[in-house]
Amino acid sequence: MIINRFMSKEPTTATGLQNRFRTHYCGQLSRKSEGESVRLGGWVHRIRDHGGLIFIDLRDHTGICQLVVLPENESQFKAAEGLHSESVISAEGSVVLRSDETVNPRLASGAIEVVVSSIQIESNAHPLPFPVADDMPTAEELRLKYRFLDLRREKLHENIIFRSKLTAAVRKYLTDLDFIEIQTPILTSSSPEGARDFLVPSRMHPGKFYALPQAPQQFKQLLMVAGFPRYFQIAPCFRDEDARADRSPGEFYQIDLEMSFVEQDDLFVILEGMFKHLVETMSHKRIAQFPFPRISYRDVMNRYGSDKPDLRIPLEIQDVTELFVNSGFKVFASNTAEGSCVKAMVLKGMGGESRLFYDKAEKRARELGSAGLAYIQFREEGPKGPVVKFLKEEEMTALKERLGIETGDVVFFGAGKWEKTCKIMGGMRNYFADVFTLDRDELSFCWIVDFPMYEYNEEAKKIDFSHNPFSMPQGEMEVLESKFPLDILAYQYDIVCNGIELSSGAIRNHRPDIMYKAFEIAGYPKEEVDARFGHMIEAFKHGAPPHGGIAPGLDRLVMILRDEQNIREVIAFPMNQSAQDLMMAAPSEVTAQQLEELHIRVELPEEEK
RNA sequence: GGAGCUGUAGCUCAGUCUGGUUAGAGCGCCUGCCUGUCACGUAGGAGGUCGCGGGUUCGAGCCCCGUCAGCUCCGCCA
Numbered sequence: 001m002i003i004n005r006f007m008s009k010e011p012t013t014a015t016g017l018q019n020r021f022r023t024h025y026c027g028q029l030s031r032k033s034e035g036e037s038v039r040l041g042g043w044v045h046r047i048r049d050h051g052g053l054i055f056i057d058l059r060d061h062t063g064i065c066q067l068v069v070l071p072e073n074e075s076q077f078k079a080a081e082g083l084h085s086e087s088v089i090s091a092e093g094s095v096v097l098r099s100d101e102t103v104n105p106r107l108a109s110g111a112i113e114v115v116v117s118s119i120q121i122e123s124n125a126h127p128l129p130f131p132v133a134d135d136m137p138t139a140e141e142l143r144l145k146y147r148f149l150d151l152r153r154e155k156l157h158e159n160i161i162f163r164s165k166l167t168a169a170v171r172k173y174l175t176d177l178d179f180i181e182i183q184t185p186i187l188t189s190s191s192p193e194g195a196r197d198f199l200v201p202s203r204m205h206p207g208k209f210y211a212l213p214q215a216p217q218q219f220k221q222l223l224m225v226a227g228f229p230r231y232f233q234i235a236p237c238f239r240d241e242d243a244r245a246d247r248s249p250g251e252f253y254q255i256d257l258e259m260s261f262v263e264q265d266d267l268f269v270i271l272e273g274m275f276k277h278l279v280e281t282m283s284h285k286r287i288a289q290f291p292f293p294r295i296s297y298r299d300v301m302n303r304y305g306s307d308k309p310d311l312r313i314p315l316e317i318q319d320v321t322e323l324f325v326n327s328g329f330k331v332f333a334s335n336t337a338e339g340s341c342v343k344a345m346v347l348k349g350m351g352g353e354s355r356l357f358y359d360k361a362e363k364r365a366r367e368l369g370s371a372g373l374a375y376i377q378f379r380e381e382g383p384k385g386p387v388v389k390f391l392k393e394e395e396m397t398a399l400k401e402r403l404g405i406e407t408g409d410v411v412f413f414g415a416g417k418w419e420k421t422c423k424i425m426g427g428m429r430n431y432f433a434d435v436f437t438l439d440r441d442e443l444s445f446c447w448i449v450d451f452p453m454y455e456y457n458e459e460a461k462k463i464d465f466s467h468n469p470f471s472m473p474q475g476e477m478e479v480l481e482s483k484f485p486l487d488i489l490a491y492q493y494d495i496v497c498n499g500i501e502l503s504s505g506a507i508r509n510h511r512p513d514i515m516y517k518a519f520e521i522a523g524y525p526k527e528e529v530d531a532r533f534g535h536m537i538e539a540f541k542h543g544a545p546p547h548g549g550i551a552p553g554l555d556r557l558v559m560i561l562r563d564e565q566n567i568r569e570v571i572a573f574p575m576n577q578s579a580q581d582l583m584m585a586a587p588s589e590v591t592a593q594q595l596e597e598l599h600i601r602v603e604l605p606e607e608e609k
Numbered sequence: 610g611g612a613g614c615u616g617u618a619g620c621u622c623a624g625u626c627u628g629g630u631u632a633g634a635g636c637g638c639c640u641g642c643c644u645g646u647c648a649c650g651u652a653g654g655a656g657g658u659c660g661c662g663g664g665u666u667c668g669a670g671c672c673c674c675g676u677c678a679g680c681u682c683c684g685c686c687a
Binding site: 099240466 | 613681687
């Protein structure tokens with residue numbers, strides 16, 4: 001553990017901070033403090049008892065300082081002998097320079113130490129469930145149960161400090177651009193679209209429920225109607241969906257913003273400026289390309305097989321459908337019709353790997369939903385692989401030419417329905433990312449633009465909105481009336497960095513007539529739109545400015561800037577994968593009386609009765 | 610809802626493939642010794658439902674079945 005590198009500056013001691021507990025912070029003491037008498041308060045980080053001399057590493061929010069207790073001070077010496085790790089003490093003493101041989105260069109305060117005149121034990125600590133003064137790996141379950149201890153450890157402590165600073169920087173950046181921060185309700189109504197809601201029963205209205213907002217989406221649009229031209233909020237969002245490494249179950253935070261009288265490009269400029277500012281002032285990382293490249297949904301799926309590509313991975317998917325239109329290999333030939341495709345991905349120089357390498361890759365492809373994974377190794381002695389025997393000589397030649405294949409390469413194939421095949425190939429692209437060393441300090445931002453307005457729902461056999469139903473279709477009313485629905489694009493965009501989706505946003509549809517039409521295409525009659533979104537339409541009927549917005553995920557942004565692989569590492573009190581707070585024991589049962597007041601009767605699933 | 614990995618001392622792990630005496634190590638904890646350490650050193654000690662239940666076997670930490678918990682992934686996330 002590299003000690004004393006907490007990111008916080010020493011809090012000022014100028015006013016109000018000198019009291020009976022503390023006059024200085026541990027990380028603040030240096031050569032300049034020589035001769036001062038100080039009072040320090042903090043946690044016993046480590047203790048080294050030499051019998052006739054005791055060293056205590058005292059830790060506070062700013063760092064660590066070594067206390068020395070000498071035997072002449074008999075009562076204090078006795079107190080120090082009995083100290084436990086992580087007990088809280090306040091100690092008084094004087095700052096002395098260490099002799100040259102005893103300076104500790106690994107400690108910011110390593111040039112000095114405090115010779116103790118008195119020690120006050122404020123709180124005695126029991127033996128710990130895991131060490132705090134050590135960053136050794138620890139079971140996640142324990143870390144979550146004793147989160148207050150985990151938060152004392154350097155990495156988590158720094159992450160939380162960083163998060164605070166980032167939030168402050170966002171607030172400053174946006175308020176300097178005349179954005180106004182406005183809080184919106186936490187108890188609101190359930191929205192019919194989107195993720196599952198968290199519901200809150202109403203005591204005063206039996207049988208009715210509030211919902212926690214999945215995002216302040218409708219409120220921020222109403223704020224535009226209300227005439228606030230630039231809104232933002234560090235907004236809590238609640239979605240009852242399953243967790244992932246980059247998805248906190250239950251709740252997360254967005255830098256939610258919305259602007260009126262803007263077009264897509266205006267928003268992009270603001271966002272790019274904000275991200276550039278945050279990266280440059282708060283990290284040592286580099287932005288790969290600025291302004292951020294823009295890739296259409298169609299292109300990003302074709303080339304990277306994902307709408308959140310990690311552009312650092314030096315692999316690109318290629319389309320080889322047309323090479324196999326008349327192929328004797330049925331698996332490929334049968335997927336050359338409209339709506340299907342044959343995709344290929346070349347791994348340079350990986351044609352000579354062991355059989356295990358390809359078998360593992362195929363296993364992964366199956367996990368991703370593929371029927372298998374065709375591949376051809378181009379070796380000195382000729383092409384090799386399970387599908388070689390099905391391909392004609394000229395097909396091999398065409399492939400080599402189209403894909404620029406050289407001896408020693410391997411090419412992997414996927415064939416099937418367009419979107420599914422792209423996604424499987426994208427999954428394989430991520431799988432093969434391990435082959436390469438990605439630059440952790442490179443931030444490869446990009447915009448994904450031109451999302452389709454609608455998609456075909458195979459199960460329901462109908463056309464659905466593919467994203468936010470409030471997005472403006474590109475071409476507005478005219479396009480809704482003239483184009484085939486699945487070909488209509490929306491002013492809907494994502495911002496992606498290193499394979500993580502940071503945000504979705506859109507230019508909104510502020511015109512009731514276009515909205516009714518857009519919903520009609522997705523099969524919602526006017527009456528139903530009025531019933532579901534009447535309040536929005538009503539608002540838009542009273543003078544709504546054109547507007548749009550975006551909402552970058554705060555937690556994910558902190559993750560990226562802090563090189564964390566899991567979102568729990570940037571949240572002070574996260575829940576576990578199954579949405580439980582192991583420290584607070586939430587969710588928990590409530591009393592019969594509470595339920596009665598809320599007019600709730602609980603019916604458990606069969607097996608739990 | 611589904612798949613995979615993990616579960617042995619307070620913590621981190623070895624031992625499990627190939628069943629066999631009293632289950633080990635480091636750290637932590639407790640009791641001593643030690644006046645310049647900074648992961649202090651040193652001598653000793655305590656500490657175990659091998660996640661839980663069942664089965665196979667003369668014998669199970671180890672093999673089989675089930676189950677629970679944690680993590681990762683798929684589904685889900687307008």
